[in-house]
Amino acid sequence: MRLYSLSVLYKGDPKVHLLKAAYDFSTFNFFQRSSVQEFMTFTSQLIVERSALGSRASVKEQEYLCHVYVRNDGLAGVVVADTEYPQRVCFTLLDKVLDEFSRQVSKIDWPSGSPATISYAALDGYLSKYQVWPPWNPRGGCVEAGKRCPQPPDLDASFFRQHNTMESLLERGEKLDDLVSKSEVLGAQSKAFYKTARKQNSCCAIM
Structure with missing residues (x-):
């Protein structure tokens, strides 16, 4: 089981932008990591953009699952994990992160914030702590010293929407290739990498 990214975003009008993010690229080729990071940001923004306020969803893309929670106030979180990582734990993590973020970072700063300006x-730490579940420390025992490891809560199934692929998020007539080409998040190198991977039918190497 592995987590690849954990990000906090703001769903504004009309755009979604990244406020803060953490990544674990230890399993990726060093020369691919910058492109992987850009694609995780691009994918997270696209999912939040296409998700309604107050919704939770899990979107499958190749061997990855992107779990998203968009609160009614526009604050959103996305976890990118492998398909073996428990869905409930991902949403437990998102609940905790968004609640803490909203207490520490003023709502006034969300619409104009960026990773460079947001102090959080x-x-x-959360990405590292939740990399395995339950969160055991190397010496044995739960990370929460003296406490039993928390169990993820049972979440109402009606909260979730399950999409088969990223393409299922797109509107009629839209193509993922076109969104990639127009993206302001992706650099020229990442777009070229994407096109090459698509031709080789190996997009799973990116996202």
Whole structure:
């Protein structure tokens, strides 16, 4: 089981933008990591953009699952994980992160914030702590010293929407290739990498 990224975004009108993110690229080729990061940001923004306020969804893309929670106030979180990682744990993590973020970062700063301007340093720690579940430490026992490891809550199934692929998020007539070409998040190198991977039918190497 593995988590690849954990991000906090803001769903504004008309655009979605990234506020803060943490990544674990230890399983990727060093030369691919910058492109992988850009595609995770692009994918997270696209999913949040196409998700309604107050909704949760899990979107499958190749061997990845992108879990998204968009609150009614526009604050959103996305976890990118492999398909073996428990869905409930991902949403437990998103609930915790978004609740903490909203207490520490003023709502006034969300619409104009960016990773460079937002002061919130907990994401790397959460990504590392939740990399395995339950969160055991190397010496044995739960990370929460002296406490039993928390169990993820049972979430109402009606909260979730399950999409088969990223393409299922697109509107009629839209193509993922066109969205990639127009993206402001992806650099020229990442777009070229995407096109090459698509031709080789190996997009799973990116996202």
